[in-house]
Amino acid sequence: MKFTELLAGAWARNDSLLCVGLDPDPAKFPAHLKGDIFRFCAEIADATADLACAFKPQIAYFAARRAEDQLEALIAHIHARHPGVPVILDAKRGDIGSTAEQYAIEAFERYRADAVTVNPYLGRDSIEPWLAYPDKGVILLCRTSNPGGSDIQFLKVGSGGTAVYELIAEKVAKEWNPDNKYAGQLGLVVGATFPAELARVRAIVGDLPLLVPGIGAQGGDIEATVRAGKTAAGAGLMMSSSRAILYAGRDENFAAAARKVALETRAAINRYRPKNINSPADSFG
Amino acid sequence: MKFTELLAGAWARNDSLLCVGLDPDPAKFPAHLKGDIFRFCAEIADATADLACAFKPQIAYFAARRAEDQLEALIAHIHARHPGVPVILDAKRGDIGSTAEQYAIEAFERYRADAVTVNPYLGRDSIEPWLAYPDKGVILLCRTSNPGGSDIQFLKVGSGGTAVYELIAEKVAKEWNPDNKYAGQLGLVVGATFPAELARVRAIVGDLPLLVPGIGAQGGDIEATVRAGKTAAGAGLMMSSSRAILYAGRDENFAAAARKVALETRAAINRYRPKNINSPADSFG
Numbered sequence: 001m002k003f004t005e006l007l008a009g010a011w012a013r014n015d016s017l018l019c020v021g022l023d024p025d026p027a028k029f030p031a032h033l034k035g036d037i038f039r040f041c042a043e044i045a046d047a048t049a050d051l052a053c054a055f056k057p058q059i060a061y062f063a064a065r066r067a068e069d070q071l072e073a074l075i076a077h078i079h080a081r082h083p084g085v086p087v088i089l090d091a092k093r094g095d096i097g098s099t100a101e102q103y104a105i106e107a108f109e110r111y112r113a114d115a116v117t118v119n120p121y122l123g124r125d126s127i128e129p130w131l132a133y134p135d136k137g138v139i140l141l142c143r144t145s146n147p148g149g150s151d152i153q154f155l156k157v158g159s160g161g162t163a164v165y166e167l168i169a170e171k172v173a174k175e176w177n178p179d180n181k182y183a184g185q186l187g188l189v190v191g192a193t194f195p196a197e198l199a200r201v202r203a204i205v206g207d208l209p210l211l212v213p214g215i216g217a218q219g220g221d222i223e224a225t226v227r228a229g230k231t232a233a234g235a236g237l238m239m240s241s242s243r244a245i246l247y248a249g250r251d252e253n254f255a256a257a258a259r260k261v262a263l264e265t266r267a268a269i270n271r272y273r274p275k276n277i278n279s280p281a282d283s284f285g
Numbered sequence: 286m287k288f289t290e291l292l293a294g295a296w297a298r299n300d301s302l303l304c305v306g307l308d309p310d311p312a313k314f315p316a317h318l319k320g321d322i323f324r325f326c327a328e329i330a331d332a333t334a335d336l337a338c339a340f341k342p343q344i345a346y347f348a349a350r351r352a353e354d355q356l357e358a359l360i361a362h363i364h365a366r367h368p369g370v371p372v373i374l375d376a377k378r379g380d381i382g383s384t385a386e387q388y389a390i391e392a393f394e395r396y397r398a399d400a401v402t403v404n405p406y407l408g409r410d411s412i413e414p415w416l417a418y419p420d421k422g423v424i425l426l427c428r429t430s431n432p433g434g435s436d437i438q439f440l441k442v443g444s445g446g447t448a449v450y451e452l453i454a455e456k457v458a459k460e461w462n463p464d465n466k467y468a469g470q471l472g473l474v475v476g477a478t479f480p481a482e483l484a485r486v487r488a489i490v491g492d493l494p495l496l497v498p499g500i501g502a503q504g505g506d507i508e509a510t511v512r513a514g515k516t517a518a519g520a521g522l523m524m525s526s527s528r529a530i531l532y533a534g535r536d537e538n539f540a541a542a543a544r545k546v547a548l549e550t551r552a553a554i555n556r557y558r559p560k561n562i563n564s565p566a567d568s569f570g
Binding site for chain 1: 345435437438441449
């Protein structure tokens with residue numbers, strides 16, 4: 001199954017565009033977990049799996065603590081318990097071909113991620129080793145949510161006034177995807193901080209899935225993001241929230257507190273898109 | 286000690302601009318090593334440490350094989366046995382501030398690298414967490430050696446015809462380094478495949494160290510690279526070679542074969558720069 005088919009299944013089944021970001025910081029864990037990264041993330045995943053269209057573990061939080069084994073175990077746990085919810089490894093790798101092959105082994109064979117985030121600065125041939133895995137997703141950085149994102153991404157290229165991030169969107173939609181060869185494999189990262197630019201990317205890339213970090217619990221941002229980024233069918237987005245969900249509670253009820261925020265965030269997103277008629281929750285609820 | 290002071294010490298002591306890249310592929314190891322990544326890399330390092338200005342382990346080769354512990358052990362081994370030779374962790378990380386902090390912990394605290402390669406696509410605030418370690422080097426991708434490197438890096442920005450890679454060089458030399466605040470911490474990656482562009486970067490950045498991947502054993506490329514990239518003092522470069530050295534021999538003499546190629550490569554580089562009057566080898570040899 002292609003990555004975007006897996007994703008579309010989760011969009012429909014869970015009536016959700018919410019991606020739960022797993023950025024585990026043991027200093028913020030409830031005391032009773034004694035810093036157990038796997039247990040913290042697994043309990044969050046179990047409490048939110050029916051509300052999410054994807055999980056997005058951020059590898060840096062694991063690597064900083066020598067917790068690669070816990071990341072492997074977490075992804076295996078999600079695949080075993082929640083097989084319909086894709087796992088996006090947020091790694092933002094980017095390297096030349098022979099090295100990109102090694103990184104693809106890391107992400108797809110070792111960690112068994114369904115998709116990975118990749119940095120496009122090294123160009124087309126640095127992306128191709130990732131695309132050699134036909135069932136896996138490759139989500140390329142386009143317009144990031146941080147202030148410095150403008151430094152390079154917002155530069156105007158050539159005489160037409162096209163920004164670098166728009167050119168990345170064009171390349172990913174067309175030149176790097178000849179004859180739609182990689183249909184179902186490609187996506188883009190576009191921050192929620194810039195709704196006008198999100199709308200611009202959506203106009204360029206058609207129905208390509210967009211991973212949108214930067215939403216909080218604030219309805220305003222969510223409204224602008226959904227309106228700017230959704231497809232005609234009211235989907236197309238993985239709207240990622242991490243800290244607001246992970247650290248909603250600081251005691252033994254942290255997973256229930258996370259579930260409550262995930263429910264609220266899903267509802268806040270769904271307020272601004274068409275009701276999902278394919279959702280089992282709608283059919284039977 | 287600043288990273289560039291450590292590097293300058295190795296340039297002088299070993300009369301060398303050669304950086305030995307450690308990209309361990311167990312399929313290419315001599316049979317008697319039975320795939321032992323640590324032992325292979327440590328023997329290469331021990332055989333070439335007096336000929337190199339730096340070692341550059343590529344983390345993807347370790348991560349693809351669950352060999353993070355061997356990478357830790359390798360860097361500890363180099364620090365213990367060859368303390369004057371800096372270790373550059375080739376990781377090409379790039380992420381927003383809070384995540385970049387985690388990656389900096391990974392590279393500088395966990396692995397104890399002296400410097401790291403970083404992708405600048407996310408802009409200035411994604412670089413600053415790395416620069417918060419005053420003794421460590423941050424080597425930003427500028428112009429990479431692969432064919433696709435042109436896709437983004439060679440785009441012309443604005444009306445002046447400046448390419449993206451030139452703008453990165455300008456930003457790193459000036460705007461991202463106000464009042465030379467990060468003196469001794471910054472460097473750039475510029476591939477050996479484009480000598481004219483290497484010369485252009487050198488003209489922009491003064492004496493900033495440049496990490497130059499892409500040299501082989503071919504004298505022609507080396508000549509063009511040294512002439513285009515060296516500083517007035519005849520240094521300023523870390524010219525990286527990996528496979529040509531690592532896999533020079535395929536049997537029990539692999540380390541001696543690697544040493545032979547490293548000696549030849551150092552000599553080929555030194556042919557095109559002023560004799561290093563600070564070198565102990567010159568003073569006593």
